[in-house]
Structure formats: structure tokens, C-alpha cells
Amino acid sequence: MAELQTSEVVNIIIIGSMGMLILCVGFAVFIALYQRRMFQEQEKRRIMDLEFQNKMIQLQIDSTETERKRIAADLHDSIGSLLWAAKLNIAFLGRSVDFSGELKDSYSETMRMLDQSVDSVRRISWELTPEAFNHTGLASSIKEFCTRLDGKGQKVIYEESGRSVFWKDDRALMVYRIVQELVNNAVKHAQANVIRVRLKWSAQALDVEVSDDGVGFVLNDKVRSGVGWWNITNRSNKIGAKLLVKENTPKGAAIELTVPLES
Amino acid sequence: MQIPLLIAYFCSLSVLVPLILAIVQWRKLPSEISPLRWLLLVAPISDILMLTLSRVFKIRNLMVGDIFMFIQFSVLLFIFSLQFSRKTLFFIFYSVVVVFHIFCLVYPNYVPSLLIGSNAVDGLILIGISIAIFYKLLNELKVMHIHRLPILWISFATLFYYSGSLFVFLSSNYLEGDTESLSYLWMLPNVLNFIKNILFAIALWQNYRLVKSSI
Amino acid sequence: MSKLKIYIADDHTFVRKGMIRLLNTFERVGDVKEAANGKELISLVQGEVPNIVILDLEMPVMNGFDCAKHLVDNHPDVKILILTMHTEEVFILNLMELGVHGFLNKNAEPEEVEKALYAIADRDFYRNDIINLVLQNKIKRHRNVGSTQLSARELEILLLICQELTPLEISKRLQISEKTFFNHRANVLSKVNARGNVGLVKYAYQQGIIELPPLRSI
Incomplete structure (x- = not known):
């Protein structure tokens, strides 16, 4: 009887300690399990955040585009027309009254101011959104853009090779925006004398190379990595294009954008 | 002095660790664990009371211990109930336990002798709830580092303490008559109490760190 | 007038x-x-x-x-x-x-x-x-491809129109009546598939019949 009890006591002690041990191990396992699930969850959330962020960027790009179009149209149609009406009236005054001396000077100066204002409105609205992008397509718009900048402090050369495609959808507009941004960057920051924009068409893709003979750029430099570069990378991401810095020296820079023609 | 008694004293003193931590951040404890400070305050009082009763007045009064156990049950149940949105369930649990205890007091003869003076029912309920809390934590994934969450340590302390107590209770019934074994077995609740207090201390310490880091 | x-x-x-x-x-x-x-x-x-x-x-x-x-x-x-x-x-x-x-x-x-x-x-x-x-900028020129379908007189009239002469001036210069001029013009228009004098100028330029004056920038 006494012997039996001893072994039973031992049993109880073993069972008891086992039970406590299992509890502790269970607790440890619980923490490990929790941490692992947390990590997975975190990863999932991170991916979702990234997707969300991308979506927001896309939306922002889209809304910028519509906004630009709206402002350009407004500028063009309202302010342009009002300036024109003002000019008509001034011209009417000029033809109705014989101005002389100071009055004549004032009249002709006002006329010139109005001319310049209309030109500015036209230029600004064109820079915001090429009015006829839908009609002229990518290549002509880029060409026109280069022509407009050519000779204004630098030479801007436009070259095109391969079988040109008439391309005018939203992706084309994005390409146009990227080129615009790249060339503007070169004009503003690179102190370049010659900027070259080269379009190379092939069956599957369009290569756009923007090169200049300026001072190059530093990607973590505020100006270049700022809004401009952010815009460029996001836009090229949006259209699934590849952006490549081919050359970046103090003697010049070249950036190549490869856009697959079929998305 | 006997070793078991020494251990018992030591284990009773262990409550000072979480108590000091609770006093340090008395007002800064978040509402979801703040009732714990009352429990920690009551524990030494009840120990002292028991000691005085038995030493000075030579009265072996189990009543104080029972009342303390009931307070502990109430506080823990309240703390856990704060974790869930369904308060009715907790009210039902509480009523069941209260009714059971009153029944035991008034009609001891109608209760199976096994359960008289035990906290088996309280323990089972708390074990169930603390497991539910573990499950809930695992499902909700609310915090990055789970070990920093005070409620985790509190529920683990509860789970550990009450399952240990349950084991002691069951085996004490089993070992009835073997005085020597029983006297050793009765040391176990003290050890459990010690572990529980340490776990409470961890919970409060984590809370302290949490508050500090969030400032 | x-x-x-x-x-x-x-x-x-x-x-x-x-x-x-x-x-x-x-x-x-x-x-x-x-x-x-x-x-x-x-x-x-x-x-x-x-x-x-x-x-x-x-x-x-x-x-x-x-x-x-x-x-x-x-x-x-x-x-x-x-x-x-x-x-x-x-x-x-x-x-x-x-x-x-x-x-x-x-x-x-x-x-x-x-x-x-x-x-x-x-x-x-x-x-x-x-x-x-x-x-x-927009018209691709292909010299002397289709202009042969016009008679000599019609070509003459086309040229004079492009030189911005009035119908009266043209008929005087060619010593024909104004009515004859308009007949010729109608023939030219239908032959080159144009819908007015602007179309005629475009055609003439396209065929290399006329050159453009040096451009001022607008």
C-alpha cells in the first residue's frame, strides 16, 4: 500500500510538472505563432499599402492631366477671347479718334501689350496641354514642342527614325509628358547648349532618348530628384515603360525611355 | 522553522514585486488592466490578516482565503470582460459563481463533498476565458509585438495559476490520507502564487515600458 | 460696289x-x-x-x-x-x-x-x-504627278488664282469673259476635287506648281 502510494505520488508529480511544462511551451508556441502571423499580415498589408499608393499616384496623374486640360481650355477660350475683344475695342478707338503724341504712344503700347498677352496665353495653354494632341499624335507634338524651345537659349534637335506610328492615346500623352519633363529639366538645370530628342520606332517598342551636353545631374540632388524626377518615374511606371540613365557625366547626360507599344 | 512555511512566506512576499510596479504607475494604468492594482493591494492585506488570525488569535480561518479567492476571481473576470464586447455572458458567469458559492455556504450537504470549499468552478471559467483571449489575440493581430501586451501576461498568469490549482485540487482528493505527500502538495499553490505574481509583474512592467515608449 | x-x-x-x-x-x-x-x-x-x-x-x-x-x-x-x-x-x-x-x-x-x-x-x-x-508642314509634295489632267488654259487659271488676282483681273488678262473664267474654274475644281480657291492653292502647292513665299513666324 505504501509502495503503491509512492509510485502514485511520483506519477502525480510527473503529470503535474508535465502539465506545467506543456502550458509554458504552449505559451511560447503561442507567441511564436502570433509573431509569425503578424509578420505575414504585415507583409500583406505592406503590399496592399504599396498597391494603394500606386493607385493613388495613378489617380493623381490622371487628375493632373484633366486639370491641365481644363485650365488650358479655360485660358484659351475665356481669357484669349476677352483679350481679343479688348484688342478689337482698342482698335476701334484707334480708328475712331485721331490720337497724337502721348495718346498715340499709349494706344500703340496698349495694342502691343494685348498682342503679347494673347501670345502668352497661347503659349502657356499649349505648354499645359498640346491643344491638338488627339489630332497630331505623339511624334508631331514632340516635334512641335522641340521647335518651340529651339533657339531659346539652346538648340533643341528632334530626330525620328523607324516606321513612325500615329499614336495618340493616354499612354502616348504620358510619353509626351515624360519627354516634356526631361527636356524642361535639361533646359532649366543642365546648362546645355544642345538638347537632342530622338524617337526610334520599332515593331514592339518606342525608344525615346533625351540627351544633352550639359553638366549632368545628381539623382539625389533636390532639383532633379524632386517633383520632376518623381513625375517622370511614376509616369513611366504607369505606362509600363523602362527608364534608363545611359550617360551621366559633367559633359552631358542621356536618358532613354523604352515604351512597349502594346500594353 | 519548517521549509514549507519559509517557502510560503517567501511566495506571499512575492506579491510585493507587482504591487510596487502597480503603485509606481498607479494613476497611469490603462483602464483595461487598472483593476489589477486593487487585487494586488488586497493580496498582502489578506495574507497579513490570515497570518495575524492564525498566529495571534490561533484561529485557523479559511474564510479569509476564500474571500480573497473570490475577490481575485471577480477582479480577473472583470478585467477579462473588458476585452470582450459581450458583457452579458460575463454577468451570467459571475452570477453562476456567486450562486454556487452561496449555495455551498447555505446548503453544504447538497453539494458533492468534492467541490466544497474549492474554486474548481471559478478556475474552469477563468481557464476557458483566458484561452478564449489567446484565441482572440491570435485572430485580431492588433499589436506588432504580442509580448508587450499586458493582457497577454495576465491571461497567461490566470491560465497557469488556475490550471495549477485545479491540478492541486484534483490530486489532493486523490492523495487523501497521505499526510506527507499532501503537505508537499500544499506547497504547490504557493509556488503557483509566486509564478502568478511574477507574471503580473511582467504585465505591469510591459505596461510601464509601453507607456514610456509612447510618450 | x-x-x-x-x-x-x-x-x-x-x-x-x-x-x-x-x-x-x-x-x-x-x-x-x-x-x-x-x-x-x-x-x-x-x-x-x-x-x-x-x-x-x-x-x-x-x-x-x-x-x-x-x-x-x-x-x-x-x-x-x-x-x-x-x-x-x-x-x-x-x-x-x-x-x-x-x-x-x-x-x-x-x-x-x-x-x-x-x-x-x-x-x-x-x-x-x-x-x-x-x-x-502638312502637305507632302509630289511633283507633276496629276497635274497633267489639267489643260494649259486651266493651269494658267490655277496659277493666276494662286497669285491672288480677282476674277475680273484674270478674265481681262486672259482676254476671256468672266463667265468663261468661272466655267474654267469649275472644271478645275471638279478635276482636282477641291471645294474652293483654298483647295486650289493646296492642290497647286501639292503638285509643285507654286512655291510658297518665305514665311514670317506667326
């Missing part, structure tokens, strides 16, 4: 009022009426046919392009002068093909407006830098 009857269509009241004031200072301009959009203009034209309409492109209800199309189809006698902010080459090219008679930028000098009106009234078209630029 009878005075010119001119209708203006523009959605901006200020522009219309200003135009009317300016037009009234021109010697040869008589009656001037205004319309706020293409529809109004067409109903005006249906009431009384003018010599020239001055059309804005950007208008509500009915835009200038549709209006011009309607006028060319239904009132071929009405001459159309487009007066617009939109001088993008594509627009101009499309309108040229449609058969309008002249283009002005909404920044033109009053003298140019006057000149354009008279040119359109007398010679059926007004050739300015807008047209020249479009021809130069």
Missing part, C-alpha cells in the same frame, strides 16, 4: 460687340449681324444670305466646324472666314479640305481683318501665313 453684308458668330458677347464696332469702321462693310452660336448663325443665313460669315470654332450648341460644314453644303455662295484661337495645323487642314475661304488668328491686326474680308469678297480666298505654314 455694293457694301458687304457680314454675319459674326462668336459665343463671347464682348468679342461680337467689339467686332461689330470694328467692322463698322471699315469702308466697304455694310450690314453686320451677330449670332452666339452656329445654330443662330444658320437661322440668320436662312433668313437673308450674307456675303461673308466670320466664324469662331469653339462655340456651344453648334461649333464652328459643324456650322462651316453646313454652310458649305447648303449655302455655297456664303464665304467663310474662320477667326479662332485654335490655329493648330490639323484643324486648319481639316477646314481647308472642307472648303472655307480664309483663316484669321484671334490676335490679328485690324488692318489684316479688313484685308482678309476684301480678299475673300473679291478673290474668293485669303492666303496668309496660317495657310502657308499648314501647306508647308
